[in-house]
Amino acid sequence: MDFFVTADWVYDQIKESAETDIVLLDTRFELTDPEAGKQAYFQGHIPGAVYFDLNQDLSGEKGEHGGSHPLPDPDTFAEKLGKAGIGSQTTVVIYDQGNDMFAARCWWLLTYYGHERTFLLDGGLESWEKHGYPMSREIPAPKPKTFLPDIQGHQVVDIDYVKQKMADSTSHLIDSRSHQRYLGKTEPLYQNAGHIPGAINYFWKQVLTDDGEWRNEEELTNHFAALPADEEIIVSCGSGVSACPNIMALKKVGYQDVKLYPGSFSDWISYPENKVATEKNE
Template identity: 40%
Template sequence: MGSILSVEQVRKLQETKEVQFVDCRFNLQEPLEGREQFKEAHLPGAIYFDLENDLSKEADSIGGRHPFPDKEVFVHKLEQYGITRETTLIAYDNPKSPIASRFFWLMKVLGHKEVYILDGGFRAWESMGYPTTNKLPKQEASSYEVDLQHDWVATQEEVRSSIENLDVAIVDARNFERYAGWKEPIDKKTGHIPSAANYEWTKVFNTQGFWKGKRELQDLFSPLNEMESFIVYCGSGVTAAPLAVSLREANFPEVKLYVGSWSDWISNDRNPVHVIPDA
């Protein structure tokens, strides 16, 4: 079983074990929207994790716009919700699932085994007529044992040392205009990390917002077949997560997420950037 589960696969899984749904809906333009949606309706028993309050720590001069949260703070929240290493977690979002993918990745960094992403998110579940609720679950506190997996995360130093390594693919998940340096609506510098290939993160989904199958993903990433490892980044480590998940789903080896991403990279004036001349 892969990391991406359809609604029917989740329903079948529920026949054999208890699952904990994790609602990760979030709108970068309207930060309170996801929490309000959760209050209105969510999957039964779901708990809510907020991108900026739970899945990130406050931005600083380094680390990018959405640094990973402090481990102790994040683990404490897991424990408040009664989550243990044995809990089967299913994260969901809106279609295309960038925040659910970030939650998935963060849990993998902590060493969690049973964590999945619901394909199509809340809308897919609702459209099939399965129940939702606005009731909040009652949870008993737990103890969570961390087993850090450093091979899921790349540091700025590792990215810098990989620029000229022909065995490492650095992959930029932003759209081509931002990658090329022709348009930058958020960050202070334009361009991309030298040697990075551009695979816009939305390309791993079909037109309905569902994840493409393994064979389609393997075809998409086929130009990278000879690479031995991968470092994926975006603007701030959010939309890169679905791309990193997709590379793992397609059985590519040693995929790491550069969490600080472009917003962290450009905070260091010593780091080189590359811009494609506008034709």
């Protein structure tokens, strides 16, 4: 499956925007500076693009449990999509600063809530700029539409499901964070360091080349070769964001039974009784 479009394709589409039902979503964000992405959007974006913020638009309210970026309420998210001019048949193209994880999170959310015509701009804003295409500071005023969510519940699992599957050894759990965070050698965001016991580390940036481009199907197939294609894969990270590029990559090369644990490590450690594995104790 291919979920990517090129800058040339997007440019051709928005030139015909009066006749083409297409909406662009700008998802630039920085975890350590939550206002940076929005400010970058105000400084310049692809003409007509609507800004979606990780914390305000692509996540729900944080609670005691559920992780740092819980899934947004379906009706609230559907309303935001509608205000952005997105209906069920609208073609949605999502971009980030390069091939970053926030665009993948947005892509996953739309597919989870039942939107089928959702794509990523391969290379993100960097690709757009390299082609010399115009930028804009104009904030668009989309014509509202109605989006009716059709939740694909089979795409997510909760903490109880993860515990059961890990105890039964009937699933493969991926941790998408960096190897240093996985080992517990560093942890910039949470009070505990390490990983969910039994998780296998597949750093999400490894699905990209050193130049930040998506790896081809052969490279991705080799990358995930240790994971059986006919068995369930549960993908986690810190809070259900950087897991999404791994999900896209797995689906791209034919893995069918791929699920997101949205709460991920931040949800796991919200329960004091849960054990955490590190380099030393696993």
